Amino acid sequence: MKRAAWCSFLLFFSSLSWAQELSVSDAFRCAVIGDTGTGGKAQYEVGARLADLHSDLKFDSVLMLGDNLYGSQKPKDFRDKFELPYARLLEAGVNFYAVLGNHDQPSQQSYKAFHMDGRRYYSVEPRANVRFIGLDSNRLDKEQLAWLEKELAQSIDDWKIVFFHHPIYSSGARHGSNLPLRTALEPLFVKYGVAIVLSGHDHFYERMKPQKGVNYFVVGGAAKVRVGNARRTAISAQAFDRDNSFLLMDIDKDILHFKAISRAGKVVDEGSIPRPGIALPTNLQPLR
Ligand SMILES: [Fe+2]
16 A cells, blocks of 8 residues: 555544544534635545545534635635535535625625525524524624624523634634624623634634633634644633644533544544533543
8 A cells, every 4th residue: 555545544544433432422513614715625625524524423514604705706606615625515414504704795695505594693503402603793783792692692502602703712813812802792602601602714723711611712724724823822722723624513412522623634622511500520531
């Protein structure tokens, strides 16, 4: 066997072993990708990696964190920058849920496969006790904030997961934390027990140490990567900015298990998070 083929085999085998480890339970699984819409080689390679994993893990959904299409956004671009890179997942019936980034045109809201149903911001319950809330962080006006507070107050889901493009916690040298957004959003996340917040915009992976009880991730490297751009500040728990990456989340009742995975299939971060108000079982490692 040639060296390159052998390396591919080893990478596939190592990713398969933990995939099998996760796939024994009936957990709700989803993947998270951000800043995807280049139509370039890296996007297609990450798409292929996701499809390989899906054949073992059967994740239900993919969250798209914005910048879904860079540049031109004609029908051909929806094909080349979304439908073809993720063709195997779409054929398998995986649901994609998108929000708008700064490069996205409002016309994306009406694109059926993004499940936005014509809205800038929306809420969906893909499975009982799991609530996804997608925001438009390009324009966080009073109406959107009032809607968000109402959604959070009404939700009785165990897991409230909020996703939007611009991170309110990030160590990125290029963009970093958006402080006006943090001022507006963080009090609501804390007050209503949001467990997980997902953003992109900075082109790498980062997990912050929990901030006021909320877990923040940056997953902006699914097609582009800014090598060396994560500054790993004091509140950064883990960062990966050497290659493209994405995140898998596995919600098993009271515990969310996550793995961040590189384009090559290497696990670059992993851990377990209890839902708000629940202690982590003693057999699981607490997050750093
Ligand atoms: Fe962006």
